[in-house]
Amino acid sequence: MLVRIVRMHFKADSCDKFLEVFLKSAIHIRAQKGCIYLELLQDANDPCCFSTYSHWENEQALENYRHSELFKSTWAATKILFDQKPEAITWLRPYRFN
Numbered sequence: 830m831l832v833r834i835v836r837m838h839f840k841a842d843s844c845d846k847f848l849e850v851f852l853k854s855a856i857h858i859r860a861q862k863g864c865i866y867l868e869l870l871q872d873a874n875d876p877c878c879f880s881t882y883s884h885w886e887n888e889q890a891l892e893n894y895r896h897s898e899l900f901k902s903t904w905a906a907t908k909i910l911f912d913q914k915p916e917a918i919t920w921l922r923p924y925r926f927n
Contacts, residue, residue, distance in 0.1 A: 830865065830884055830885065830886060830887070830921075830922050831884070831885045831886075831887065831888055831890075831891055831919055831920065831921065831922070832882070832883070832884055832885075832919070832920040832921075832922070833881070833882075833883045833884075833885060833891060833917065833918070833919050833920075834880055834881070834882055834883075834917070834918045834919075834920075835880060835881045835915055835916070835917045835918075836878065836879075836880045836915060836916045836917075836918075837878070837879050837880070837881075837907070837911060837913075837915045838875070838877055838878045838911065838912055838913040838915075839877045839878075839879070839910050839911060839912060840877070840910060840911070840912040841877055843910035843912075844876065844877055844879075846910055847879065847907060847910050850903065850906045850907055850910075851869055851879075851881075851903075851907075854899065854903040855867060855869070857899050858883075858894070858899065858903075861890075861893075861894045861897070861899070862890060862893065863885050863886040863887065863889070863890020863891070863893065863894070864883065864884075864885060864886075864890065864894065865883075865884040865885060865886060866882075866883060866884040867881065867882070867883045867884075868881070868882050868883075869881055869882075870882055877912075891919070
């Protein structure tokens with residue numbers, strides 16, 4: 830399993846538009862083959878900073894999504910709202926300690 834975190838910072842007047850785009854896309858992203866989990870987080874100290882947190886079955890599932898028309902259209906509508914370059918981190922797997 831992969832965990833993907835994408836941190837994005839938006840122009841102050843674009844946060845509502847981003848939320849609109851994300852909320853329309855989220856149900857379709859979650860339905861992508863190999864997507865196990867998806868949520869959106871908002872920074873506690875910066876309301877213009879959001880992160881997507883997603884789990885994918887494997888690297889191929891994530892890559893298939895990243896090459897899909899859904900990703901291309903969602904990213905095109907999102908990237909024009911940034912005021913900083915986004916940062917993406919991919920982790921191999923979460924470790925659970927009991």
